Amino acid sequence: MSVRADRFVVQRVHNNNVVLALDGSDRSVVITGPGVGFGMSRGTVLDPGRIETVYVPENAARAQIAADTLAAIPVPVLETAAAIVDAFDHSAGLTHSDVLLVPVADHLHQAVRRAEQGIEIEMPLVWEVRNLYPRETRIGQEALEIIAERLGTRLPSQEATAFALHFVSVSFSQKVIDRTVLMTQSLTEIFSRIDAYRGEPLDRQGAAAARFVTHLRYLFTRLAEGREVADAPALLHDALETGLPDAMRIARDISALLEESWGHTLSSSESAYIALHVHRLLAEAGDSPSS
Structure with a gap:
């Protein structure tokens, strides 16, 4: 863990290993390190050789809370x-x-x-x-x-x-953290709907589920960036509607769910590709989503 080269002045010694200090920008920071607080008092300059980590919180109040938290940890x-x-x-x-x-x-x-x-x-x-x-x-x-x-x-x-x-x-930034939560919620809801179609939980640990999740990760990225998948041939749409009607129905259900959650419209091509992955997922799970 890297150590900062700033000059740190002690504000409060919590114990031998945790000190609240001011850095060169007069920010309250929390310093940890074996013996970093030993023999120190308010106003003294810390020995840089004893500094192991520097925690920079949002403000002085959070610095105090962080120092209290760390000081209570063995x-x-x-x-x-x-x-x-x-x-x-x-x-x-x-x-x-x-x-x-x-x-x-x-x-x-x-x-x-x-x-x-x-x-x-x-x-x-x-x-x-x-x-x-x-x-x-x-x-x-x-x-x-x-x-x-x-x-x-x-x-x-x-x-x-x-x-x-x-x-x-x-x-990630806060914006991407929010996207992280949305991705997780979407993934959970999609599999819940597939479970409802099957009438029993799908094996989440299998290779088929892993491949399906990989496709969803790319789909989530496209939704977040506003990109669309390349147009699928019209013959593919017709073939899927005729040969895999259940997979298409599930795919349209998933598309509607994602449109509501992400606020973006999914093209018919995206639904078609979702249907292909749904069909493969269910086929490898021993189901027959084609009737």
Whole structure:
């Protein structure tokens, strides 16, 4: 994790490892590092050699809250959180340590406490997050290995989803975060409608579902950017209406859902391609969407 070269003046020492300070722009920031606060007092300049991370919040009030949060977290947990943020920065080619440290450390602290007490919680959207954000999920799984190695605690595999969501949130702007929520909701609703057609849940773990989700990811991107798929030949429309009427009906239902959710009209060509993917999905699941 990179260390800033600014001059930091102590505002308040929370403990030996967490200090509230002013940076060179007179912003309140939170400094962490082994022994960074030892022997320090208000108005003194921090030793840069002891600084490990610098968290820059939106304002002074949030800086105080962040410092209180980090000061309540045991040092091994805090250091493990910093290692997780490092792993994300390295894998994603980003430097968001100051944004990620507090939420990751706080989540890790609570997750470890739950594990020690034998408390299990249901983690929603595990499948959706894994399919929509495979890179962030992979780094979330790496985080679980870092935790096991450093803390000796094996968290439930679904906790990788929680860490992945932190990574997703820091990778994008607020506009794209809103799009992330819409993508997840759309994906969930589409599969719910396919389940209703089948009369039973579809296997979300199979290769057919994964391929279908890949198509949907490209579709969501086109919707977000206002782009349309290339026109499908008229013969394709006619053939699908004649040979795969159920797949076309499901595709039109999905198109109507997406038009309402995303506020964009889907062309008949887009519906045709959705129908092809729906047909393949259901055929590989053992259904026959052609009658």
